[in-house]
Every structure is written in structure tokens, then in C-alpha cells.
Amino acid sequence: MSVDRSEGGGRFPDGRPEAEQPAWRRDFPIDAAQDAYVARRDYAKFLVLTSFGFVVGQFGIAVAGLRRALGRTPAREIARVDDVPPGGAAIFHYPGPDDPCLLVRAEDGSFLAYGQKCTHLSCAVVPHVDRGRIGCPCHEGAFDLATGRPLAGPPRRPLPLVKLEVRGGAVYALGVEERTT
Ligand code: FES
Numbered sequence: 001m002s003v004d005r006s007e008g009g010g011r012f013p014d015g016r017p018e019a020e021q022p023a024w025r026r027d028f029p030i031d032a033a034q035d036a037y038v039a040r041r042d043y044a045k046f047l048v049l050t051s052f053g054f055v056v057g058q059f060g061i062a063v064a065g066l067r068r069a070l071g072r073t074p075a076r077e078i079a080r081v082d083d084v085p086p087g088g089a090a091i092f093h094y095p096g097p098d099d100p101c102l103l104v105r106a107e108d109g110s111f112l113a114y115g116q117k118c119t120h121l122s123c124a125v126v127p128h129v130d131r132g133r134i135g136c137p138c139h140e141g142a143f144d145l146a147t148g149r150p151l152a153g154p155p156r157r158p159l160p161l162v163k164l165e166v167r168g169g170a171v172y173a174l175g176v177e178e179r180t181t
Pocket residue numbers: 118119120121122123136137138139140141153154155
């Protein structure tokens with residue numbers, strides 16, 4: 001097989017004429033100039049598509065952040081007041097079905113709610129209302145019941161705080177505040 005290189009400026013990569021090329025290169029010729037041109041075009045396509053992917057991803061992150069900042073998580077009833085006596089607790093999921101949270105009712109009757117995933121390694125935390133603590137059984141972490149801030153063990157960040165409103169005999173979750181300190 002031979003390639004007509006009389007037009008288009010096709011050349012072998014080493015610049016020698018076809019007669020001096022090894023047999024394998026003559027049998028499987030590649031037009032080096034054309035090959036480089038296609039590779040550049042493909043590379044440009046790859047860059048454009050990758051950049052577009054990054055732009056779409058950043059846009060999605062920005063929208064999610066904006067929604068969080070604006071507190072657009074929908075309010076939802078999570079419990080009836082009478083169902084959780086002082087000193088009691090209940091589990092609910094908010095804002096999505098994969099987001100377990102803990103509703104606790106202090107001895108004075110007030111409600112508090114936190115994300116139930118420990119901020120160390122995501123074990124489910126357990127309320128100890130009588131001791132004013134929320135404990136994590138995995139590595140003996142402990143959080144302050146009144147604030148959700150870490151008291152002991154490996155956790156360094158507070159539990160996410162679920163904002164609540166009590167009205168009409170029901171407790172509503174209004175949004176989740178992720179905290180770093
Ligand atoms: S996962 Fe909670 S203390 Fe480690």
C-alpha cells in the first residue's frame with residue numbers, strides 16, 4: 001500500500017522520502033501533518049467540552065449554595081407537640097429522606113433539632129436529654145444538647161442545626177444550618 005503525498009504537504013515524521021522508510025511504515029502509513037491537525041482539533045474539542053462541564057458543575061454548586069443561603073429548604077411538619085414529652089426525642093428525616101435528624105425536647109419543654117450524623121465519621125448520634133448531651137457510640141463523642149457543639153471525643157464540628165418553629169400544636173422544620181464552629 002502506498003499513499004499519494006504529492007498534495008497537501010503530507011510528510012513522514014522523520015522527513016525522509018517514502019523509499020527510505022521502513023517496511024512497517026510503508027505498509028501502515030500515517031500522514032503526520034494530517035494526524036497532528038486532527039489531534040489538535042480533537043484536543044480543542046476535549047478542552048471545550050471539559051470547560052463546559054466545569055461551567056455546568058459550578059453553576060449547579062452556585063445554585064445549591066444560593067438556595068441554602070436563602071433558606072429555601074421547604075418547611076415541613078416533623079412532629080406533633082404532644083407526641084414528644086419533655087425529656088423525649090424523636091427521629092425524622094429532613095430535608096430529604098436520606099437526611100436523618102434528631103428532635104429532642106428539653107425538660108423545660110423547648111424543642112431542639114440536629115442532624116443525626118456525627119460530624120466525626122457519620123455514626124448516628126443518640127440523645128441523653130437527662131444529661132444534657134448527645135452522644136456518639138462509635139468513638140465516645142459527645143455534643144452539647146443545648147447547642148449541638150462538640151464537648152468530648154473526636155468530633156470537632158457542631159452538629160447541623162435544624163431551625164424549628166412551633167405553631168398550631170405541631171413542630172415544623174424550616175431549614176438546616178451547616179456549621180463549622
Ligand atoms: S463517628 Fe462519632 S465519634 Fe466517631
